[in-house]
Amino acid sequence: MELCHAVLTIPFSGPTLDTWTLPNGVHCVSASMPDAPLTCLDLWCRAGSSSEKAGEEGMAHFLEHMVFKGSAGLAPGAFDTAIEALGGSSNAATGFDDVHFHVLIPPERAEEALELLLELVLKPSLDADGFSTERDVVLEEIAQYADQPNEQVLQRLLSEGCGDHAYGRPILGTPSSLEAMDPEAMRRFHQRRYRGANCCLAIAGPSSDQLPAAVASSALMGLSPQMDPINSAAEVGVCPGRHEISLERLESSRLLMLWPAAPSREQGAVMGADLATTLLGEGRRSRLVHRLREELQIVENVSMDLSLLEQGSLITLEVICPEENLAVVEREIGNILREAADHPVSERELQRGVQLVSNGLRYALESTGQVSGLCASQQLWGRNQDLLAPLQLLQTWSAIELQTAIFPTLQPEQACVLIAR
Amino acid sequence: MNVSTTNNPFCSVIPLSTPGIFAAKLLLPFGSALDPVGKRGAHDLLASLLSRGCGTFSNEAMADLVEGCGAGLRCDAHEDALTLSLRCTVDDADRLLPLLNAMVREPHLDQDQVDLERSLSIQAIQRQREDPFHLASLGWRQLAYGSGGYGHDPVGLEEDLQTIDRDDLVALAEQLPTGSCAFAVAGSLPPHFTSDLVAAAGFQDWPSALNQALPPSPGSDGAGITQTIQLQPMDTEQVVLMLGQAAVGHAHPDDLPLRLLQCHLGAGMSSLLFQRLREEHGVAYDVSAHFPALIGAAPFVLSASTASDRAGLTLKLLHEIWMELGTQLLCPEALALAKAKFIGQVAHGLQTCSQRAERSVQLQSMRLPEHHDQICIERLETLTAEDLNAAAQRWLSQPLLSLCGPASTLDTLSRQWQRP
Numbered sequence: 001m002e003l004c005h006a007v008l009t010i011p012f013s014g015p016t017l018d019t020w021t022l023p024n025g026v027h028c029v030s031a032s033m034p035d036a037p038l039t040c041l042d043l044w045c046r047a048g049s050s051s052e053k054a055g056e057e058g059m060a061h062f063l064e065h066m067v068f069k070g071s072a073g074l075a076p077g078a079f080d081t082a083i084e085a086l087g088g089s090s091n092a093a094t095g096f097d098d099v100h101f102h103v104l105i106p107p108e109r110a111e112e113a114l115e116l117l118l119e120l121v122l123k124p125s126l127d128a129d130g131f132s133t134e135r136d137v138v139l140e141e142i143a144q145y146a147d148q149p150n151e152q153v154l155q156r157l158l159s160e161g162c163g164d165h166a167y168g169r170p171i172l173g174t175p176s177s178l179e180a181m182d183p184e185a186m187r188r189f190h191q192r193r194y195r196g197a198n199c200c201l202a203i204a205g206p207s208s209d210q211l212p213a214a215v216a217s218s219a220l221m222g223l224s225p226q227m228d229p230i231n232s233a234a235e236v237g238v239c240p241g242r243h244e245i246s247l248e249r250l251e252s253s254r255l256l257m258l259w260p261a262a263p264s265r266e267q268g269a270v271m272g273a274d275l276a277t278t279l280l281g282e283g284r285r286s287r288l289v290h291r292l293r294e295e296l297q298i299v300e301n302v303s304m305d306l307s308l309l310e311q312g313s314l315i316t317l318e319v320i321c322p323e324e325n326l327a328v329v330e331r332e333i334g335n336i337l338r339e340a341a342d343h344p345v346s347e348r349e350l351q352r353g354v355q356l357v358s359n360g361l362r363y364a365l366e367s368t369g370q371v372s373g374l375c376a377s378q379q380l381w382g383r384n385q386d387l388l389a390p391l392q393l394l395q396t397w398s399a400i401e402l403q404t405a406i407f408p409t410l411q412p413e414q415a416c417v418l419i420a421r
Numbered sequence: 422m423n424v425s426t427t428n429n430p431f432c433s434v435i436p437l438s439t440p441g442i443f444a445a446k447l448l449l450p451f452g453s454a455l456d457p458v459g460k461r462g463a464h465d466l467l468a469s470l471l472s473r474g475c476g477t478f479s480n481e482a483m484a485d486l487v488e489g490c491g492a493g494l495r496c497d498a499h500e501d502a503l504t505l506s507l508r509c510t511v512d513d514a515d516r517l518l519p520l521l522n523a524m525v526r527e528p529h530l531d532q533d534q535v536d537l538e539r540s541l542s543i544q545a546i547q548r549q550r551e552d553p554f555h556l557a558s559l560g561w562r563q564l565a566y567g568s569g570g571y572g573h574d575p576v577g578l579e580e581d582l583q584t585i586d587r588d589d590l591v592a593l594a595e596q597l598p599t600g601s602c603a604f605a606v607a608g609s610l611p612p613h614f615t616s617d618l619v620a621a622a623g624f625q626d627w628p629s630a631l632n633q634a635l636p637p638s639p640g641s642d643g644a645g646i647t648q649t650i651q652l653q654p655m656d657t658e659q660v661v662l663m664l665g666q667a668a669v670g671h672a673h674p675d676d677l678p679l680r681l682l683q684c685h686l687g688a689g690m691s692s693l694l695f696q697r698l699r700e701e702h703g704v705a706y707d708v709s710a711h712f713p714a715l716i717g718a719a720p721f722v723l724s725a726s727t728a729s730d731r732a733g734l735t736l737k738l739l740h741e742i743w744m745e746l747g748t749q750l751l752c753p754e755a756l757a758l759a760k761a762k763f764i765g766q767v768a769h770g771l772q773t774c775s776q777r778a779e780r781s782v783q784l785q786s787m788r789l790p791e792h793h794d795q796i797c798i799e800r801l802e803t804l805t806a807e808d809l810n811a812a813a814q815r816w817l818s819q820p821l822l823s824l825c826g827p828a829s830t831l832d833t834l835s836r837q838w839q840r841p
Contacts (some may be wrong), residue, residue, distance in 0.1 A: 013440070014440055024759055031752060034438065035438050036772070037768040038768050038769065038772065068690060068808040069700075075691075077691060078701065080689060080690035080691040081691040081758065083689075083757050083764065084689040084690075084691045084758065084761065084762055085689070085691075085757070085761045086761065086765075087690055087761050087764050087765030087766065088765060088771060089688075089763070089766065090689075090690070104659065104769065106765075106768065122791060133700070133701075133702075134703065135703075136703030136704070137699055137703050137705070137706055138706070139728075140659070140703075140704070140705055140706040140726070140727060140728060141706035141707075142478040142705055143659045143728055144707060144726055145660040146658050147553055147657040147658050147659055147726075148551070148552065149551045150551070219638055246658065248658065249551055249655070249657075250551065251547045251548045251549075251550050251551050252544060252547060252548045275496070282488075283484065284481075284484040284488065285478075285481070285484045285485055285486040285488050286488075293541075294537070297537055297540065300541055300544035300545060300548065301545075320544075320548065322544070348489075351489065352485075352488055352489045352491075354491075355488075355489060355490055355491030356488060356491040357491075358491060358492030359442070359490075359492065359509070360491070361509060362440045362441065362442055362510070363442060363493075363508060365439075365440050366439060366442075366773040366774060367773050368772070369772075383716065388440070
């Protein structure tokens with residue numbers, strides 16, 4: 001096979017992007033995808049759980065729910081009915097760094113949908129009755145997560161590893177933090193975080209001349225230009241250590257490890273971390289899967305993920321295995337991680353990793369929802385570039401550089417380790 | 422869409438503009454519904470083995486080739502079929518596409534790989550017992566389909582998997598190319614795909630498909646069902662409730678009216694379940710109306726999960742919503758909204774190359790025309806609230822309930838369910 005000398009070329013580019021900024025600092029970006037059956041309108045805001053202050057734990061996510069309970073001009077439920085009657089759908093998600101609200105809509109109805117979306121997100125009514133019913137819904141969401149051992153183990157790892165940093169707290173908050181909230185406090189949070197330069201609107205779909213014009217006369221123009229003075233966010237550190245817990249209803253044991261990695265803005269370092277996690281944990285021929293599942297056959301599953309975050313990314317390793325194999329699994333993982341720091345990977349292995357990472361990004365550019373999300377998160381955090389630009393940075397990583405700069409940071413000694421049985 | 426008409430597999434080409442990638446799907450009409458008696462899980466195990474060595478490639482050589490191209494190649498078992506899926510760049514098309522043919526025609530099924538995959542499946546089955554939604558769903562299948570083909574999860578049962586050996590799998594593998602198979606590619610395509618896909622994929626010498634009828638409906642007509650409730654005690658915070666009935670297959674004329682009811686009940690935040698359970702009463706976070714496209718009588722199931730102290734109210738609401746389907750007419754606004762959602766769902770389901778190729782082979786396997794979705798959209802105009810009502814009376818009159826949660830709550834709910 002001629003894989004050894006394969007050279008990564010990028011003959012295809014991602015969608016063409018057009019970016020602009022409104023006078024009050026709102027970032028705007030549109031991605032042209034002529035064949036898409038649906039246009040995606042995606043409003044992002046730097047209002048994730050890490051922007052909560054003491055006493056606000058869970059508010060970013062609760063507000064995301066409350067937004068859908070209506071606004072000054074939209075009765076509860078009117079937004080959903082209007083969007084869905086146009087053949088569209090909507091949803092939202094809250095992360096550590098940001099929150100976003102998106103609508104998928106037939107292109108010819110995008111202007112109407114834009115007006116509805118902005119009305120809903122920028123002018124929520126936060127009505128007291130709806131507040132108390134929706135709090136019950138969030139409490140059910142917390143209970144639903146509590147019944148999933150997978151989720152519990154991961155949250156425990158983040159709490160142990162990230163200490164007092166916001167990334168260690170559950171995004172959903174806790175029953176007691178939610179009980180203590182009221183609509184006024186939520187309104188203050190909304191006014192503080194939903195401001196011009198904190199927001200980004202991304203549009204992906206068939207090109208439209210009308211949409212940028214509609215944006216220029218939309219409710220986005222009314223956002224305050226003043227920035228919320230940023231509470232100098234400290235980068236997340238991971239406290240190394242080893243923790244053992246027992247969980248009821250766990251049918252297989254888990255071994256998890258957590259490491260810190262470069263923040264999203266350091267894109268070159270991030271690509272290196274992505275490459276390293278791919279070489280270790282993605283696919284049957286990756287080092288961990290090959291050794292633990294295929295050769296020794298002592299684990300059921302291995303997954304290794306890089307979560308891109310603004311205050312320092314996080315790498316997690318999760319291994320699922322029978323309890324009696326835990327000790328040998330942990331020893332083998334240590335050996336594999338040390339080997340990667342002691343010797344460079346082969347050229348062939350490196351090329352395999354490069355191909356997996358670069359194609360992963362290309363596969364992520366298929367639908368308007370994926371493209372708008374990528375565009376918006378880049379613009380929101382000050383990275384104005386082609387969507388495939390990070391691939392050029394992949395080329396800068398040699399086997400020696402990975403060995404000296406990345407793998408030594410992914411050792412058991414630096415990890416927060418959690419064993420659950 | 423161009424169609425090249427060889428006998429088997431039936432091939433479709435769907436050109437789309439992408440960043441240089443495409444998806445291919447090869448559907449073989451042998452799914453978990455055809456698992457032999459006492460061998461539940463056999464088709465899923467076979468599916469997992471097809472990518473572990475075929476033709477001139479050992480397990481490791483195959484993984485080296487596929488992963489070295491940064492591609493994705495897998496085979497999954499569903500109730501009605503095995504589906505082989507490839508996703509890769511145009512540059513790698515010629516190296517990777519022929520693997521699909523080799524996986525079907527020359528799988529190795531090496532003993533050591535069989536042992537490994539069987540062991541992984543058994544461990545996965547054990548781990549799924551952690552998930553109350555999964556347990557409620559298994560209970561519902563059992564209740565509705567019993568020992569019928571849809572009565573078990575495709576991954577199978579631990580005790581059955583223990584008895585499946587290599588010979589069982591070889592026998593199943595030999596059948597694979599004899600069914601009416603369907604193949605589709607979608608995305609940025611090399612020119613020779615469009616001109617001669619059969620040659621590009623190496624499908625020239627497949628046997629003619631046996632002129633088989635569609636498999637007999639593995640569903641149930643309600644006869645033989647003696648129980649209407651299934652309880653799965655588990656020490657959880659919430660109770661999972663699943664209420665539903667085995668309804669119709671995707672090609673049945675009543676599929677469309679039932680699909681409109683599914684849109685009405687469960688599509689989006691304006692749906693009835695969302696509005697009544699979540700917005701009016703705040704009793705649940707996740708609510709859904711599930712109605713997959715299957716060849717046989719597909720499950721039509723409403724589900725919700727809620728805290729124990731509100732489970733009685735949630736069950737009452739779910740049951741009321743269910744009974745309204747056959748007794749009350751949708752108002753004109755609700756009917757129009759359900760139709761708009763159906764049209765929206767068609768567009769939502771065709772956004773990626775994989776989705777386009779998947780829908781193409783699915784329709785082909787069900788002997789439905791390639792423009793079936795368009796035909797349904799045109800048919801919407803003629804459908805009335807009375808039609809939906811009548812379909813509900815035909816198919817949704819005897820719901821079955823599956824519950825997973827704390828034993829004491831299940832007792833209470835069970836008494837509530839059995840009260841006349």
